[in-house]
Amino acid sequence: MNDRADIPGPRSRALAERLRRVESPGVTTLTDDWPIFWERGQGAHIWDVDGHRYIDLGAAFGVMAIGHGNARVARAVASQAATLLHGMGDVHPAAVKVALLEALAEVTPAGLDLAILGQNGSDAVEAALKCAALVTGRPGVVAFSGGYHGLSGMALSVTSRRDFRDPFLPHLAGPVTFLDFPQTVDTAEQVLADLDRRLRRRDSGMPPTGAVLVEPIQGRGGVRVAPAGFLTGLRRLCDAHGLMLIADEIFTGCGRTGRWFAVEHDDVVPDLLCVGKALGGGMPLSACVGGLTSLGRWPKADGEALHTSTFLGHPGACAAGLAALEELHERDLVARAATLGRVALDRLSRLDVVDVRGRGLFLGVALESGDRAFRVVSAALREGVILLPCGAAGETLSISPPLVIDDADLSAAFDILDACLRSERP
Ligand SMILES: Cc1ncc(COP(=O)(O)O)c(C=O)c1O
CATH class of the missing domain: 3.40.640.10 (Type I PLP-dependent aspartate aminotransferase-like (Major domain))
Known part of the structure; x- marks a missing residue:
């Protein structure tokens, strides 16, 4: 496992360089800090090509409800x-x-x-x-x-x-x-x-x-x-x-x-x-x-x-x-989304943010601005949590993890989110 300070790691950066040459610039955002390239997924976890592990709080655009690597x-x-x-x-x-x-x-x-x-x-x-x-x-x-x-x-x-x-x-x-x-x-x-x-x-x-x-x-x-x-x-x-x-x-x-x-x-x-x-x-x-x-x-x-x-x-x-x-x-995952969703909403509602809303495991954490949301998303990535912004100005953090995520991973991801919200002030 490489040092997390180095995210994206050297392999991700090299792939970004190669991608820049072969894909229309209108598709993938390529900057010094973004993206990581995915290699493997299991449940709610993703590993990138540099060996870093992440908790996926977005289920890859909501797709992997049943978890990665099913x-x-x-x-x-x-x-x-x-x-x-x-x-x-x-x-x-x-x-x-x-x-x-x-x-x-x-x-x-x-x-x-x-x-x-x-x-x-x-x-x-x-x-x-x-x-x-x-x-x-x-x-x-x-x-x-x-x-x-x-x-x-x-x-x-x-x-x-x-x-x-x-x-x-x-x-x-x-x-x-x-x-x-x-x-x-x-x-x-x-x-x-x-x-x-x-x-x-x-x-x-x-x-x-x-x-x-x-x-x-x-x-x-x-x-x-x-x-x-x-x-x-x-x-x-x-x-x-x-x-x-x-x-x-x-x-x-x-x-x-x-x-x-x-x-x-x-x-x-x-x-x-x-x-x-x-x-x-x-x-x-x-x-x-x-x-x-x-x-x-x-x-x-x-x-x-x-x-x-x-x-x-x-x-x-x-x-x-x-x-x-x-x-x-x-696996009764629909019921699990309801149960875990209530736990998640309760936990997120204790954050000092503009608004928390949603249903089941489809939740949004609204911040003051898109700029802050993007800083939180980037900081969370470095700490091992994948999530994306949404909303008119990109001001809301979208939380839609795999429905199979276990309580411990969800709680660990929320601890990281909490820390990132504190470090990335408005
Ligand atoms: C509510 C909703 N409708 C339609 C779409 C479009 O789906 P696709 O990107 O698979 O074409 C999306 C994609 O995010 C969506 O969230």
């Missing part, structure tokens, strides 16, 4: 790779696609038994937006400030951050209406009343709108939880005006918030549910899930699929997803 997933992928690694997703599909879709239908809310598979979260969002436009005949979408739904074409059109959108504005002419994402019950009522008014009035300036797209907890937007009654209110408005409610659960789904899907906390069933990240157990897999009144109303494929891609239902990803769902069930 043996069941590794076996499933190896076995699938040895038998059939690629099928013809929408033509002659691999058998494992059926098993994965059946397992997914077991955990999604009642009535949401159909799906279109994809590889990334953005794919699931695109399929959902297409579905709403196809079924309602109205292409307009209501989305929310702070919302993040991916960076591909249609997904970017409903993602609110200006820095992502501005360079591509001419391509984003999509009929999207952005509303404020409320943070209190009172403002939620105002947003709902405003939306109701706009949907009633023909002269409101809103394009013909067929869908409302919402994250039950905004992830990259700063771990902002929809206030009580907001999702229920959106459901009511969608029913009243014939709109589809699309829940983007790409971050919150598969148990992260202590329920299989975060909409369950509010007893809301959306028309469409977007799932990704943790679904594939580390392999690229996503799904747009719906029921007979949404996905069921697509025209029947007749020699051509209206929406597909080369790798749809990729056998390796489906096998990994199936294993990940089994792992979540068998």
Whole structure:
């Protein structure tokens, strides 16, 4: 094990130099202090190429809910790779696609038994937006400030951050209406009343709108939880005006918030549910899930699929997803997210910070500024904890560890976070 003062270590620095020469500069941030290059993962632990060990408080963008190096997933992928690694997703599909879709239908809310598979979260969002436009005949979408739904074409059109959108504005002419994402019950009522008014009035300036797209907890937007009654209110408005409610659960789904899907906390069933990240157990897999009144109303494929891609239902990803769902069930990880989440929230709430919020093992620690959050993130990395900032100004620390993290590791990581908050003053 090398000295922690030397993070990133010499091997990481050398790889950064090599990467600089072969990857577009727009992808990986490369500075003297960033990044470390990962070599191995096990449970909630990561080892970098210089032999430093870290506790992963982010589960690699929320993906590794079942932990890094999961043996069941590794076996499933190896076995699938040895038998059939690629099928013809929408033509002659691999058998494992059926098993994965059946397992997914077991955990999604009642009535949401159909799906279109994809590889990334953005794919699931695109399929959902297409579905709403196809079924309602109205292409307009209501989305929310702070919302993040991916960076591909249609997904970017409903993602609110200006820095992502501005360079591509001419391509984003999509009929999207952005509303404020409320943070209190009172403002939620105002947003709902405003939306109701706009949907009633023909002269409101809103394009013909067929869908409302919402994250039950905004992830990259700063771990902002929809206030009580907001999702229920959106459901009511969608029913009243014939709109589809699309829940983007790409971050919150598969148990992260202590329920299989975060909409369950509010007893809301959306028309469409977007799932990704943790679904594939580390392999690229996503799904747009719906029921007979949404996905069921697509025209029947007749020699051509209206929406597909080369790798749809990729056998390796489906096998990994199936294993990940089994792992979540068998180890009761959804309940664990709820229990450990309460412990974590209690511990974090004792920190001297601007705000602590979230649900289950999806928590945000808000600081005074993005500058301080970045200093804390960098200091934590040097001390052996991986976490990322989120929020409009990068001011919030995003905490979404693997659901398998043990109490001791979580507590050790929080001790380090506490120390870094003290050393990196406002
Ligand atoms: C809520 C949400 N939706 C969609 C996406 C986009 O997913 P992907 O990056 O896999 O395309 C993300 C990614 O962070 C997300 O958090």
